[in-house]
Amino acid sequence: MFRTSRKIQPYILIAPTIAWLAAFIIYPLIFSIIMAFKQFKLKKDLSFWEMPWVGLRNFEKAVHDENFLNAVWVTILIMLVAVTIEFIIGLAIALLLNRKNVRGHAFFMTLLMTPMMMPIIAGGLLWRMLFDVRWGVVNAVIQWFGLPSIDFLGTIQWALPAVMVVDIWQWTPFVVLILLSGLRAIPEELYEAAVVDGASRFQSFLKITWPLLAWPIMIVLLIRSMDAFKIFDVVYGLTFGGPGNSTTTASFYIYKQGFSQFNLGYAAALSWIVFIVVYTITMLIIRFLKPAEE
Amino acid sequence: MGISASKRIKNLLDSLGTHLILLAIVCLFAFPTFWVFMTSFKTPREYYAMPPAFLPAQFQIFHYKEAFAPWTVNPTEMATNFWVEESAGRVESVTPQIINSLIITFGSVLLSLAVGAPAAYSVSRYRFKGSKDLSFWVLSTRMMPPIVTAIPLYWVMRSVGLAGTHIGLIMVYVMINLPFVVWMMKGFFDDIPIEIEEAARIDGCGAVALFLRIILPLAIGGLVATALFCVFLSWNEFLFAVILTNKDSQTLPVALSLFRQDRGILWGQMSAVIVVATLPILLITLFLQQQVVRGLTAGAVKT
Numbered sequence A: 001m002f003r004t005s006r007k008i009q010p011y012i013l014i015a016p017t018i019a020w021l022a023a024f025i026i027y028p029l030i031f032s033i034i035m036a037f038k039q040f041k042l043k044k045d046l047s048f049w050e051m052p053w054v055g056l057r058n059f060e061k062a063v064h065d066e067n068f069l070n071a072v073w074v075t076i077l078i079m080l081v082a083v084t085i086e087f088i089i090g091l092a093i094a095l096l097l098n099r100k101n102v103r104g105h106a107f108f109m110t111l112l113m114t115p116m117m118m119p120i121i122a123g124g125l126l127w128r129m130l131f132d133v134r135w136g137v138v139n140a141v142i143q144w145f146g147l148p149s150i151d152f153l154g155t156i157q158w159a160l161p162a163v164m165v166v167d168i169w170q171w172t173p174f175v176v177l178i179l180l181s182g183l184r185a186i187p188e189e190l191y192e193a194a195v196v197d198g199a200s201r202f203q204s205f206l207k208i209t210w211p212l213l214a215w216p217i218m219i220v221l222l223i224r225s226m227d228a229f230k231i232f233d234v235v236y237g238l239t240f241g242g243p244g245n246s247t248t249t250a251s252f253y254i255y256k257q258g259f260s261q262f263n264l265g266y267a268a269a270l271s272w273i274v275f276i277v278v279y280t281i282t283m284l285i286i287r288f289l290k291p292a293e294e
Numbered sequence B: 001m002g003i004s005a006s007k008r009i010k011n012l013l014d015s016l017g018t019h020l021i022l023l024a025i026v027c028l029f030a031f032p033t034f035w036v037f038m039t040s041f042k043t044p045r046e047y048y049a050m051p052p053a054f055l056p057a058q059f060q061i062f063h064y065k066e067a068f069a070p071w072t073v074n075p076t077e078m079a080t081n082f083w084v085e086e087s088a089g090r091v092e093s094v095t096p097q098i099i100n101s102l103i104i105t106f107g108s109v110l111l112s113l114a115v116g117a118p119a120a121y122s123v124s125r126y127r128f129k130g131s132k133d134l135s136f137w138v139l140s141t142r143m144m145p146p147i148v149t150a151i152p153l154y155w156v157m158r159s160v161g162l163a164g165t166h167i168g169l170i171m172v173y174v175m176i177n178l179p180f181v182v183w184m185m186k187g188f189f190d191d192i193p194i195e196i197e198e199a200a201r202i203d204g205c206g207a208v209a210l211f212l213r214i215i216l217p218l219a220i221g222g223l224v225a226t227a228l229f230c231v232f233l234s235w236n237e238f239l240f241a242v243i244l245t246n247k248d249s250q251t252l253p254v255a256l257s258l259f260r261q262d263r264g265i266l267w268g269q270m271s272a273v274i275v276v277a278t279l280p281i282l283l284i285t286l287f288l289q290q291q292v293v294r295g296l297t298a299g300a301v302k303t
Helices: A002-036 A057-064 A066-097 A105-117 A120-130 A137-144 A156-184 A188-196 A201-212 A214-228 A233-238 A250-259 A264-289 B002-039 B062-068 B075-082 B095-125 B131-143 B146-159 B166-190 B194-202 B207-218 B220-236 B239-244 B252-260 B267-287 B289-296
Strands: none
Touching: A002 A264, A002 B095, A002 B146, A002 B166, A057 A264, A066 A105, A066 A156, A066 A214, A066 A250, A066 A264, A066 B002, A105 A156, A105 B002, A105 B267, A105 B289, A120 A156, A120 A233, A120 B002, A120 B252, A120 B267, A156 A214, A156 A233, A156 B002, A156 B289, A188 A201, A201 A214, A214 A264, A214 B131, A233 B252, A250 A264, A250 B146, A250 B239, A264 B146, B002 B267, B062 B267, B095 B166, B095 B207, B095 B220, B095 B252, B146 B166, B146 B239, B166 B220, B166 B239, B166 B289, B194 B207, B207 B220, B220 B267, B220 B289, B239 B252, B252 B267, B267 B289
């Protein structure tokens, strides 16, 4: 009796969590597959099974939907540019913070992490204020240099860089956190041995830091690249996808299809396409960046 | 002697340079937060100016009054003294949304811990098939764009009548929090020596009593840290909140988003609401930086 109860005990303890995830992730995902093959309009007062099946038509429509393709392109552009910049700045800050002669970590980290502490939507709104064409502080700086002010949020070529700036501001601290914990895990003796062997600072960076940092670098690039496909709040607060559709990201476009066009079936199909793209990119990053196993 | 002195000066300059560069970078990152804090205390005359004033001449709290208790504001007095637009002072208070946010955050955090902590204990103490993949699981839920589940969840919640209710959003937030709860709590349970449990068991302590009376009190620090990280997630969440709430259950981030259009010109009020929305999380981080970092990097870093 005692033995059997001990045997099932771990399963009883974990059951609620599994049930919860099944109900709120697995079940909706199955539901979503069905929706993707239906014409699922919110406006029509039909029950779930009464919505007409349309086969692959939602997917066909997606492939020819220029706005959707544009949204995916915008997302990939943010991924490539913003994540690269975040990585470079983040690595530089992490290396500086990891130097032996640096004091006051808590102070630096607290200030550095402030952008991550506020709701992302607040970050978008706050930068809307900073980027304002008439009274924004960014334009105040530009004017101080004697240049004409720029309507960042109202012109097509400036809106996307503005979104990227906010993303960089908000997420570089995260890159620093991951890379710094990676740097701290490198044993000090390696550097001391390198100094004894007469290696220059640059050499020890290239031969010790870089290879041992490969895993955290891969993880952080992976997470941030995937996060690009989640970008929603910033766009909602800063530009609402405009002007035109110049800052409409994949997540934001799907949201608009689902909740302002009430086209849930189409939105579900789009979200599956995005999911497959994300999965493919993840696998590519893992394949190319996975450090050689030792 | 001379060499070592010049070397020391060089080292000192090197250290000073590093600190100065770091200070500059860090200030750049903190500046927008500082700016919104200052804007919330400025008069419109000060923030609608080019170049805008760096510091308010006087710290005015009337934007806070406007945002949270508009009934305490006298419109005519405000218009003459502070040069405020006509719409100001007549918008609705944001106080109900703060209450909604509090209900939903506390509800979801308590429920997440109640559901997730036993699971974490189970993963910490017993070997499962696939329990090694825990970090992969945490990572993968982090990678999936939430919009993929948001679309079907909206319909599911609507058809069972939970869309627009506090309970509905609480349940969804538990789903978001769970991977982090299991990940973080497993780490804390791992730190409790197994000998304590064995001793208790020999003394005739049952499984439930053992968990509630002995394990949980020992892990109380971890429980608090995990709870605070869940507060961080639930308090700031926006996508599910905007989809699954209506006027009666709106949370603070949704209230904030209204400033985009309806209240687009009300910078002072908007800043006041942003400050209030940010303050709790900022305080948590100030006192528990290590734990917040542990949550933020969950799955990505081996702790």
